[in-house]
Amino acid sequence: MQIAILLYDRFTALDAVGPYEILGRTPGAETVFVAERAGLVRNDNQGSLGLAADRTLGEVTRPDIVVVPGGPGQTEQMDNPAVLDWLRAVDATTTWTTSVCTGSLLLGAAGLLDGRRATSHWLALDHLATFGARPTGERVVFDGKYVTAAGVSSGIDMGLALLGRIAGDERAQAVQLLTEYDPQPPYDAGSPDKAPAHLVEQFRAASRFGSADRT
Amino acid sequence: MQIAILLYDRFTALDAVGPYEILGRTPGAETVFVAERAGLVRNDNQGSLGLAADRTLGEVTRPDIVVVPGGPGQTEQMDNPAVLDWLRAVDATTTWTTSVCTGSLLLGAAGLLDGRRATSHWLALDHLATFGARPTGERVVFDGKYVTAAGVSSGIDMGLALLGRIAGDERAQAVQLLTEYDPQPPYDAGSPDKAPAHLVEQFRAASRFGSADRT
Numbered sequence: 450m451q452i453a454i455l456l457y458d459r460f461t462a463l464d465a466v467g468p469y470e471i472l473g474r475t476p477g478a479e480t481v482f483v484a485e486r487a488g489l490v491r492n493d494n495q496g497s498l499g500l501a502a503d504r505t506l507g508e509v510t511r512p513d514i515v516v517v518p519g520g521p522g523q524t525e526q527m528d529n530p531a532v533l534d535w536l537r538a539v540d541a542t543t544t545w546t547t548s549v550c551t552g553s554l555l556l557g558a559a560g561l562l563d564g565r566r567a568t569s570h571w572l573a574l575d576h577l578a579t580f581g582a583r584p585t586g587e588r589v590v591f592d593g594k595y596v597t598a599a600g601v602s603s604g605i606d607m608g609l610a611l612l613g614r615i616a617g618d619e620r621a622q623a624v625q626l627l628t629e630y631d632p633q634p635p636y637d638a639g640s641p642d643k644a645p646a647h648l649v650e651q652f653r654a655a656s657r658f659g660s661a662d663r664t
Numbered sequence: 665m666q667i668a669i670l671l672y673d674r675f676t677a678l679d680a681v682g683p684y685e686i687l688g689r690t691p692g693a694e695t696v697f698v699a700e701r702a703g704l705v706r707n708d709n710q711g712s713l714g715l716a717a718d719r720t721l722g723e724v725t726r727p728d729i730v731v732v733p734g735g736p737g738q739t740e741q742m743d744n745p746a747v748l749d750w751l752r753a754v755d756a757t758t759t760w761t762t763s764v765c766t767g768s769l770l771l772g773a774a775g776l777l778d779g780r781r782a783t784s785h786w787l788a789l790d791h792l793a794t795f796g797a798r799p800t801g802e803r804v805v806f807d808g809k810y811v812t813a814a815g816v817s818s819g820i821d822m823g824l825a826l827l828g829r830i831a832g833d834e835r836a837q838a839v840q841l842l843t844e845y846d847p848q849p850p851y852d853a854g855s856p857d858k859a860p861a862h863l864v865e866q867f868r869a870a871s872r873f874g875s876a877d878r879t
Binding site: 625 | 676677678681682684685688689694695696697704709712713714715716718765785786803804814815816817818820821824825828833834836837838840841842843844845846847848849850851853854855856858859860863864867
């Protein structure tokens with residue numbers, strides 16, 4: 450089984466590494482980081498993190514699972530035919546096509562979420578409808594073979610849920626235990642329903658997805 | 665403020681990237697990945713993930729915060745004077761010296777945890793006592809400027825707790841909201857107290873830290 454994780458300039462590191470750390474422990478899986486060009490791909494925080502794309506898009510033609518992370522750089526990929534064509538091509542034979550955060554907008558732009566329930570980073574959620582998807586506020590959404598997760602850290606939850614489907618509950622529990630995923634956040638501000646309202650409004654106002662439709 | 669994240673061969677990716685994603689959003693912070701040699705450092709899963717160490721140890725002499733991830737490769741670093749000497753040297757001027765997972769064993773081997781409360785991956789926890797530390801089962805442990813976190817994913821919780829101390833609760837809540845850290849694991853098996861007992865025993869029996877002292 451091959452798991453391909455897409456990288457592109459200014460991706461969000463945890464979007465990619467969260468599901469990687471979980472799904473990469475699928476028995477028998479080979480995990481590859483893939484990008485338009487092989488080599489270091491820099492992230493969204495002044496490029497302070499560089500992750501190696503060991504394969505080009507052209508070298509990964511039949512992954513069983515594809516994982517598309519999000520990040521500010523997603524905007525530039527929305528009309529990059531190399532990436533969108535690759536997503537459409539590999540989706541034809543994947544067992545699971547997945548995304549974290551605004552990665553779902555890339556799946557949407559590739560035409561893969563039309564009519565499907567899906568999620569995204571809370572700031573981008575409404576934008577999914579542009580691509581015919583039906584946005585939901587759930588943290589991890591399964592619709593057929595399409596699995597989308599909410600913002601950044603949610604890829605860990607998605608990874609465990611998907612690993613359970615692929616390898617069984619016991620394997621997923623074993624990976625949860627080995628990664629000691631027993632979350633104890635010191636605050637309870639991880640969603641727009643729970644965070645202080647002024648922070649939510651502040652980020653909506655500054656969002657690249659606009660706030661006009663959130664009245 | 666400079667945050668230095670140590671890398672070494674066969675580190676665990678999420679140990680490093682979890683706290684990076686949170687602490688890297690500290691206002692005014694410069695985050696650098698550092699290793700004995702600059703260049704790609706490969707992780708513990710057949711090296712399928714390569715993270716760039718942009719600086720050598722010699723180039724990072726006065727970080728304000730140091731983060732030491734864990735992973736199977738930690739064993740080889742336990743008697744690597746280049747790494748241990750660097751930890752001792754930078755610790756002399758850090759504001760915070762931190763670890764995730766078995767990274768605390770490296771802090772211990774450097775002599776930095778003597779007499780201190782500390783934690784580690786649950787499989788390595790007892791081993792901390794070898795270095796004069798007092799192991800605790802807590803997920804994130806503050807003892808003075810030393811902050812240690814439990815296994816792999818716990819670095820996210822540590823990052824938020826530390827960010828709160830550094831930049832205030834509101835900034836930490838903002839980062840929790842932006843990373844949508846509202847964890848909803850599909851299983852409740854993330855600690856040895858909660859996971860199926862046979863999995864706990866299986867991993868203890870196979871652990872490189874041994875199980876003889878756990879009776």
